[in-house]
Amino acid sequence: MQNPDSGQGESTKKASGSAHSVNNAPNSGEMKPPGFDAVSVLWTFGKCLGALLPVYLAGYYRVSASFLVFGLMVYTGWRHSREAKEARLRSAIHLYDNEQQYTSMNIFKSKKDLPAWVNFPDVEKVEWLNKILQQVWPFVGQYLEKLLVETIAPSIRSSSTHLQTLTFTKVDFGDKAMKVVGVKAHTENERGQVLLDVYISYVGNVEINVEVKRYFCKAGVKGIQLHGMMRVILEPLIGDVPIVGAVTMFFIRRPKLDINWTGLTNLLDIPGLNIMSDTMIMDAIASFLVLPNRLTVPLVADLHVAQLRSPLPRGVVRIHLLEADDLPAKDNYMKGVIAGLSDPYALCRVGPQTFTSHVVDNTVCPKWGEMYEVIVHEVPGQELEVEVYDKDPDKDDFLGRTKIDLGIVKKSKVVDEWFTLKETKSGRVHFRLEWLVLLPNTERLEQVLQRNESMTVSSKTSDPPSAAILAVYLDKAEALPMKKGNKEPSPMVQLSVQDITRESRTCWTTINPKWEDAFTFFIPDPHKQSIDIQVKDNDRIQTLGSLSIPLSRLLSSPNLSLDQWFQLDKAGPASRIYINTVLRVLWLDEDNIPTSSTEAANLAAGLSKIRPQHTSPDPSFATEGVLRIHLLEGQNLVPKDNMMGGMVKGKSDPYVKINIGGETFESRVINRNLNPTWNEMYEVVLTTLPGQELHVELFDKDMDMKDDFMGRLKISLKDIITSQYTDQWYTLNDVKSGRVHLVLEWVPTVSQPDRLDQVLQLQSLQSYQNKAVPSAALLFVYMDRAHSLPMKKSGKEPKAGAELVLGETTYRTKVCEQSNSPQWEEAFYFLVRDPREEILIVKLSSAWDQAMGSLVLPVRELLSEPDLVLDQWLSLDGASPDSQILLRAELKILNSKMTEGVGVPQGSVSGPETITSGSYSEEKEPITIEQPVTATIEEDQHIEVPSEESVAVSSQPSVSEPEEAEVVFEVPKEDPSPPETLPTHTTPDPSFDTVQKEEPEEPITITQLSVTADTEELQPWHRPTAGSVTEDIARATVSSLPSVSVPEEAEAMPDVIPETRPPHTTPHPRFGTEGVLRIHVLEAQDLVAMDKLMGGLKKGKSDPYVKINIGGVKFKSHVIKENLNPTWNEMFETVLTPQAGQEVQVELYDKDMDKDDFLGRFMIRLSDVISSQYTDQWYTLNDVCFCSSGTL
Template sequence: MERPPGEDSSPSAMDQPSAHSDPPDQPPAAHTKPDRGSGGQPAGPGAAGEALAVLTSFGRRLLVLVPVYLAGAVGLSLGFVLVGLALYLGWRRVREEKERSLRVARQLLDDEERLTAKTLYMSHQELPAWVSFPDVEKAEWLNKIVAQVWPFLGQYMEKLLAETVAPAVRGSNTHLQTFTFTRVELGEKPLRIIGVKVHPGQRKEQILLDLNISYVGDVQIDVEVKKYFCKAGVKGMQLHGVLRVILEPLIGDLPIVGAVSMFFIRRPTLDINWTGMTNLLDIPGLSSLSDTMIMDSIAAFLVLPNRLLVPLVPNLQDVAQLRSPLPRGIIRIHLLAAQGLSSKDKYVKGLIEGKSDPYALVRLGTQTFCSRVIDEELNPQWRETYEVMVHEVPGQEIEVEVFDKDPDKDDFLGRMKLDVGKVLQAAVLDDWFPLQGGQGQVHLRLEWLSLLPDAEKLEQVLQWNQGVSSRPEPPSAAILVVYLDRAQDLPVIPKMVTSEFYPLQLKKGNKEPNPMVQLSIQDVTQESKAVYSTNCPVWEVAFRFFLQDPRSQELDVQVKDDSRALTLGALTLPLSRLLTAPELTLDQWFQLSSSGPNSRLYMKLVMRILYLDSSEICFPTVPGTPGAGDLDSESPQVGSSVDAPPRPCHTTPDSHFGTENVLRIHVLEAQDLIAKDRFLGGLVKGKSDPYVKLKLAGRSFRSHVVREDLNPRWNEVFEVIVTSIPGQELEVEVFDKDLDKDDFLGRCKVSLTTVLNSGFLDEWLTLEDVPSGRLHLRLERLTPRPTAAELEEVLQVNSLIQTQKSAELAAALLSVYLERAEDLPLRKGTKPPNPYATLTVGDTSHKTKTISQTSAPVWDKSASFLIRKPHAESLELQVRGEGTGALGSLALPLSELLTADQLCLDHWFTLNNGQGQVLLRAQLGILVSQHSGVEAHSHSYSHSSSSLSEEPEVWGAPPPITSSAPELRQRLTHVDSPLEVPAGPLGQVKLTVWYFSEERKLVSIVHSCRALRQSGRDPPDTYVSLLLLPDKNRGTKRKTSQKKRTLSPEFNERFEWDLPLDEALRRKLDVSVKSNSSFMSRERELLGKVHLDLAEIDLSQGAAQWYDLMDDKDKGSS
């Protein structure tokens, strides 16, 4: 808070240490901290006092030079001194700003009425709430009560910290056994309540109070760890916010109020003045980080949706509902667009004005969403949708802030705020909202979704959501609130645990667990806090989930020890059970699986359908955008006296298009590397922590670090798109990872031309520029083939040779040639745009050049992409104009290329906005490896044999298990032969099972199913579940993804179990093919099972095989 005009800016007389004035050259510190002698009294005015002041000043200046001297003594550069000086200056600036803020805030609170009377002309944001809002009343009587109680509250806090908190801290860590609170004082400045506002409440049984609190205190809390001579503390604090107090339920007996709930509606503002070692937290960067961490802790405890509940009567009903009530509703926020934003980008030192790169932050309470950035656009179109839970009406606000994205600090473009009560009243609010603090407007569509306990509305909601355009997430149809109450009779930790299911070896003797709970729905996981040393924990916490389709989703509950290595119990609950429950609610005990015989979990699950009441919809008048009326009044002039040349039907790329290859680089191992690590000043010789860096064709790759090993094994695979341009080399360097600068361990180079000509290279390469060391590389050329018949085998072999630490291997190469576009939309109806295009597959993008002022640009852009899953990926094309935003887009699923002739599409494509077309060529090539154990058996494509006389062994198999490439090709051909036995009545599943001895893992790949049984009207939603018997716990269970409505699903998913070979041979693999279609039943429909005895399978072969599915009664393998 700034000081009003006319107010003396100097500190009051109370703050002055003495009345005399100091000499001009006296340091400012002399005004606030007078020099004291050994007796603690100020130095006298005589000669002794003056001499002591001079010595003190000289000592301070000498102390400043000590770090400079030490830096020179140890040989540090001048940069360290400058960095230290910068940190000190930043720290001092932050400290002075905090002290000034505390001093001004205290003066305001000391004489609030006088200062308010002198500043009536100030804005409402700078006035107390009781002045700004007439329905907010002063509560001086309450402040007097707080002031009188404050010293006794300080005594209680001192007793609490000394007798409860300090012993808990000392027992938490052996290094903190000497932790003590040396000083606990709440100070003389009590918390003040600036204003009070009373709301009637949603129900008659509750009263709502909003308290505007402000605490500018001289609190001082000091702590010390005597063992390490470490002191820290807090001296002064500011806290400002609106605290909501809810008195409910009102009862007909004393004390009339059953319970009190308290929480902050919005995050309060916090400012802490640190002392001692915690002074470091005032360094710029650390200051904001520490304050944010503290505020996050407060928010997790006292900011909506979290609240503090204090029951006032015993045996209060519905305590869980009071502690975590259902949300009042859901607001679906459609962030559509903005217009008329200010331009923040400047060029040539501000002489040339650019535009802005706007993005928006949407907030409601603790829920925050960030939109994508629209480059160089003052009228951006976002069209994004967010869903937020509303817990309190009135009080919560929707806030939208617009920023300009910059490399350093983002520029503020404006904000708008809207009370959620207006959305509740309107049900649907579609309007342009002006931005405050800037210029322009933002277009929002706000929909209030009511929470209904009616399952009959679900089908209607799902049909409505199918027509809702929503990104980045699909619209939700329901919410689920899980009240996690407690658990009983969880298993204690065993005396010794050494099996693969408990990988951590625990201390001897039975031990009470520290249970925590993980709740998951699809890819959303939430965790509870751990309750220590008990097998009957009480959590009393709520979790909230958005549901897209509760008919097919399920809640997965895992009870684990705090280390997360031990599973104490599990539960899988299909959400379809809730749809048939009364009021869509289950409030009961649930028996845990993979746990003790009496282990169970008490939860209350409440589902609510998100329903938009169409009878309440209203659409406010939307203002037209500037220049919109000109669209009909003007149109571009067309026609010419000269006939235009005919439009080409196909692209004409140059001769080099589509000639790329893919180089697959296997970084296997190294030997005899030099040792770089030294300890004890070089007296003790260690080893090295090696890793590999590769550079080729403008791309760089880096392997993982192998700790303390001079003969490391990496087994990593990298892939890069290469051309046949001569002179290229693969540059490989080996380094030792260190904390400061990595040490060089050698380099080697391989000619790319040599690899492309031979097709394969497997060699030990001697490392150069070092005394010893060599590196084992395997390089393989993959040439794209235009035939889809080989794709299944490529995916299968890729899953076999896939290593754990490598990215997923590419199965195809996509080559794209974007030649031109035509009929792009004009700017403001008359001006041609400056178009460019972006081609994207996954996280890889290529951008064309920008063509000035034309609606028919010619780009001639070529791009290539590595494709890992051709059936699931797509090519995204975005056409944009500089200064005009999006001109059109196109999404081309690569599955369309798989059915095209020669896997190629070459023609005009219409953009999705209906305006404009692009001439594009997209061709796919399957990457068939001749040296990984697969060779195509397609009659439609002929390929010349490799120049090598011998083919190497299968890469990816463990060293003791050897198999030549022809043998594996023979097995694959035999398995997929059309002469094999036809599928049984229930269908078949294709599996690969083998043991990877190098990593001591049992590996299974689920490839696909075929000829499955259809029991209903629609094909099943199929997935495969694998269970490693005899254990039936979550640790051995694996499950594939779900494939919608198909009798021949393709999975190609790999699963691993960590266990020794002898243990694997004693196990049985239970494979179940299930359908998720029957949503009205708790159990998933079983389509068939396969029961494999691993002792009867040759785990060294790793061959794919079709297995007949059996009924659940038949346990024999096929």
Template sequence: MNWLGYLKSKKMDSSSKDSGHQGGSAFINEETEKKKMNPKEIVISFAKKAALFIIGYVICYLNLSLTLPILTICTLVFFETQTSGISKKISSKSKASSYTKKDLLKVVDELPSWVTFPDRERAEWLNEIIGQLWPSISLYVIKLCRTKLQTKIQKKFDGFKFEEIDFGFTPPKIDGVKVYNKNVTKDSIIIDFDLYYDGDCTINFSVSGTQIGRIKDFQVGAELRLVLKPLMIKMPLIGGIQIFFLNTPDINFELEGISGIPGLSYFIRQKIEERITKKLVFPNKVTKRFSKSVEAAELKSLEPAGVLRVHVFEAKDLERKDVTGKSDPYVVLTVGAQERKTPVIKRDLNPKWDYWCEFVILDPVGQHLHFKMFDQDDLNEDDFMGSGIIEIHQAIKEGENDKWFNLDNAKHGKIHLRFTWLGLSANQEDLQAALKEIALLKVADISSALLTIYLDTAQDLQRVKSKKPEPYVTLTVNKYQQKSRVKKHTCDPMWEQGFSICVPNPETDSLNLAIIDKESETKLGQLTYHIKDLFRCPDMQISKEEFNLTNSTGKIVISLQLRILMHNKYECDESDTDSENDSNEISRDNSVRSSSRKFRTITTSTSVNDSTPPRTPSQPQTPVIEKEVTFERQSSLRSSQSSVRSSSFKVKPELGQMEISLFYSAPRQKLVITIHRISNLPLKDPSHIPDPYVKLKLIGVGSQKLKNKTKVIMDNCDPVYEETFEYLVSNSDLPNNKLVLTVKSKKMFNSFVMGQVIINLNNFQGLNEPFKEWYELSHAEESD
């Protein structure tokens, strides 16, 4: 941890005075012990040493050798010191392991402002274990691909075969570990891992003996959640485990050969991402029971925290994608494996969808809302128009839930989104308020309640053409439908699967359950359950109740729970933002001893520009005032960043200046860079006004150079870009990178350099907080 390194350095500086102690924790313990020592203890210690000297003097007076008493004194002092040192070392280590932030601040008066107490630890010991296990893990995955995965693919593509699978020598990396200790039930342990893989794997595959492609340079960045539950008082102490991704992982890889053809490449990528989403992204998860005494429902049922209601209102200033100079835009929104799609607005660059949708949320802090905008094309693949990622816990804060967002990866365009956080209530009286809101909004696509279903088992299903069926279940409420997994060749399927479905009106809606054979699409039985019947049940739920199926002799066992959706003010728990709160508190404690600098904030990966009052599209938009936040900086940072200037320059720079925003999203493992504008570019010849653009290059130690560039602004010495770029970089590797921003002017077929900014990221602390800054352009030192 950062503070431990500081304490070690502090100890080295004072080694001339305190040479007998080692490590940061020993330093703290020593300072404490010195304060506790009183004059009486000093006198006693001196008397002991004097007594030893007198004994030695008497021995010498009796004409004995002087060497013996001196040797005796040194020996006794040595053993006494050694015993005390060992005791202090054990004691100090024990105390240091239990020190909190407040304890350290009381003991050490001069902690610098860059010290943070993050809620995620690097856990390098875990990476060491994974590194040693990697050869065995890769062999197991290879075997899995050649058996189960290859067999499944062969059912759809006859003759498919993995020719070569090599996962290389680079193992996945755990870059951050967090164990939750607040707002967690006593019978469970929740752990989040920041998983990052940038390996040298190679996968060759063929069809009917002809090699059609190769996958290489596979990259994955994801947040993996592991839930251990329930905790037991007998072995194995943990009843089971749940493993899933909170959000869709960031996946990137290269395709070569026939598979690299644009249409086929898109299809393969889509299928790989779809398979991962269906298996591992919430609400899908992998579960394993360790004890037969644990009910499957405890592991596989869903436990949502609430529902996020999203209003996709409008967009503006979109790109032209059609030959007519217009676009046919629509938006796809996802939270984990949940996906919603707006209608298509024909031939409009400023569409107004007024579309509402809802998402079931497990963890508002860990999960994100992704949106992508496309232009519908009837003949070709739909054109991409921009995207964005929004942290849910930020979007549902009071005053932050109605915003305009810039479209990332697009030349221009903005989208207007509104958010509502809905908690879950077991009080039936809250239903009338929810129904009244729906009637006032006059929106058919929103709900008043959430129905949680646990699909257990079915029994005595009929055979289909004298064969055992392959049954799956469809669960339908109003127009919302979900499907279960398919069970192979059985009349007594055991699904053990949980679902959550939004209910528009539980007083009139029903749950329609149908069991269908996959091969013949024959309906094996069905059940209609009136949701209002749950009002008569204790706590509006039933557990493992058996129902007879209509048009069948079979039975089905299910559990149901109904919860009313109600407006709830979301407040982020302290455990979810430990690093932010700790950093702020330390900054306050050191505000007198440290100089501060102010930076203007931006949003996360998407910039907020405008805000519009809800449900009044005709009213003019009001710009949001950017807030100023104070960031503590070390004096070394100020000296190393001499090129950083304030937003108002007293002296006009020779080559101009550039406004940049930097932000690092730890959950997404991405460095986000926004190029805002350039000002005061030199104009040497009025007849040759520059056409500037910015070329970005991220250089890491021993890694590939990542490049991007902005659009070209014609004939302008003060261009405005407002373009955002993202780079996949692990948290531990971030300080080893430097960012090179080169301003160039493009004329005809030639380009020439006008200036450059080089930013060493190891000089920055706290990039988890976004900020804006002006940088002065200098002469080029790095090639672009």
């Protein structure tokens, strides 16, 4: 192992060596000593002087200090905004580069951890498209570079005389392509189109630099982020190539944009300017890519693009903002001593359409009674966003917000409900939402007008209800008159309906303009209104023509539309304009809704009183299984610990890290061994989602530096589930040699209580070094809701949350909003070792600080339930008499293959077996088992077999490694004959007949048979009873553990072992010999100062903490900030088995942001601690840097 300070020492030697060579070189005049750089020193001095110069000038000219403070605040805000933006970009690029690893580490168990394409079945992952984009991205960058340099730059230079020297000095769109996170296809719309929601994410390392040489001005962009959901519509679908007539794309909601500026544009990151600049940029994007604006690309000729670019809306939603209740009180008096009320108003927004209600003074239960009408362009997708504020003279206080999906309104026709406000302590808003369909005829127009007349709107600020909408598509004009002086005009159009006027964009210097703009108007009564059109020059003074169209003319037109040329008045004789006008009647379909608001209220009240009798969990509830990982041993690992400066290779201290489904397991460290035996077991609950992998990594434990990598491997969970049981050696990747022996079992679940006894019986026969006990069952709990919970001490409704405890596992539900009937609808699971002993405890509380009742459910009660499922209301203890909780508890027995009495799937068991005559030193080649092989054991091979204890089998005979084989040992009664001939594909080891003759006085035995289920049955010394438990245990691999001497009277081999079960257990002699080591970390003195100040010119202090390692168990103290004589006063405990040579390792580190600095270490022999029983003393730290000292 390398010294952590060796790097510094080497660099020092190199530096000194370089200096020596320079001094001795004949032509060393041109070289400079590496330790001194005059330019950098002068530059640092100049920066310091420049920073102090404004302060000096302010004092010299007696400028107010407030200017300096203001400038410092602006600089601090700019720096903070700048660093935050760079950090976001770095984080996004890091996630972009490691997305696959991040996803594989977090896809498991809970739906909230799944990506959108897994969580929502209709959102699909399109990795193939991302691969295509990655391949073509460099060519996209080349095209955009040509576009900027050859087209956009000349256009900018010609637009202003000040920008005639503008050039793009660098255009690089990087190597990070735009990614499509997921695609959702909508099939509920008409058949003539394809509707797609494309979730895009662009984290680009783009770099674009611009320079205006005339003003010595440089600016640019270095990094862009863009995230959002873009809707893509493929329509119309035609019966000819290319099948799709046009592609229309737009954002339903504004995307998230983040730009990292450089150069002069860095000023845009100043607080205040950054918001304004981001808003201006987003407004520019929204003007052509956010609803109601669309980007349409025609794919065929002679296509009427106007209808695609500006289609008719999907419908109209009439919003009745009625009232609010229990809003927070924000107005306080006498500095908060007296609580006041609020002056609430509501802000309603659908896309770009925003409405503000009037202010109701001094109340927390305002009644607005206002009505608004909004045009809905896309459903599903658009939402009604509501925000409530308290009106104040300075800044309005936020009272809460909520969102309502307008797709629900379209399906329900009418929604009349209270909506709870989010991001606030209390409050709700009452809305009545009506979906109005667009009728292309006038059959129901009179009914609509009569119904609108009967509607009364209490607020004066609300407009009267509309009977129809008018959509106007302004296409183009021809032969407009010239301006004064015979100049071409720059025409624009003003369209007016009553007192509402809209303006088109301006077409510059032309008499044949093309606007291609769309407008929409609400019409209260089509019989009485008309649309007035004024064509004017861009100065809005000179009129180029006018037109007035009565809407009654549309009522008599086919399909209520006029799509034609209109002659302009007050213009030239040939002046005309092309307009498409469409009128649609707004109709509320009342056939599928209650006839009156009273009936609707009664129906809602009646439904609220009906409580469900059973839960309704997701179909995926209780479908998980258990992956059981048995880490057996390693072989031929890479040595990492070098001695004598690397001249002599040592061994390694290997340990294993296993990761799957977000769970990480770490084995104990085996010191100085290249063929370690761990014999540890881990369990993890997983879903059967595709793409999951088991990651196994080996490391060499080092005390003073980063642990050395010793290899890795990956195993697909799909392969494990398919095989159900795998027992094999896996070769390590990324290293020269090494392999690991794993037993992987996918344990499915069953609802058969009769399997429990077999599972528990097998469980009692298994033991592992990490003290793990195999689980016998899985308990799934679905927390649905509660009812009639007690009120808080203050009299308010509680914020209920539930805590579920089983054994050492605890889960918490979300905290619901204030209600005594909360709904959680969350699922949890527990690994259960013994269902007959475990108890599930559910504790309810308000915001985790006030108890509201509990429930104690013994798991054994589920064993008597049908299908092991309990799904009902249960009463709570410690609450009101009516308090109940609705939950579903479902028990699943783990159906391991080991419990089956039939044969187990064949496999191979191979691995190095170690001769354990008191040590773990000698090794033998692996044995592979499949084909029947009969072997006899010579008489001179000293094998001792007791009559009533576990049979000891010699581990010395070694068979070369064939593909698969099954070994059956037959013990002769008398006159043992020579070994029988083995099958042709196996070859006995040459030492088979010699080892026992060399050391006959030391019988070599193996006393433990570890249970596996991957081989054919190994025939034991006695003939087992059919269907007995020993038949299951016989399928085992031989484990290399220390042997136990057998009494001499047991040397004689009996003909047949009695088929009786032993009356008592025969544990290992070391069973129950463990003890507890209690470690008190009190304080330290005179530690090394590792933190440097002022670039190392001044010594600082350290932030020390302690690491303790003993027998693979690690402890870590808390960090003491800036202290060389820290006091921790912490206590740690661990259970240990006394072993020779075991030591307690204590290390001190200085906590840093990047890498912690080493402060020293010392070792304490465990045998000294045990002999003294109690030790209280100071220990001097070893290996301390900088030749300093320290004590602990």
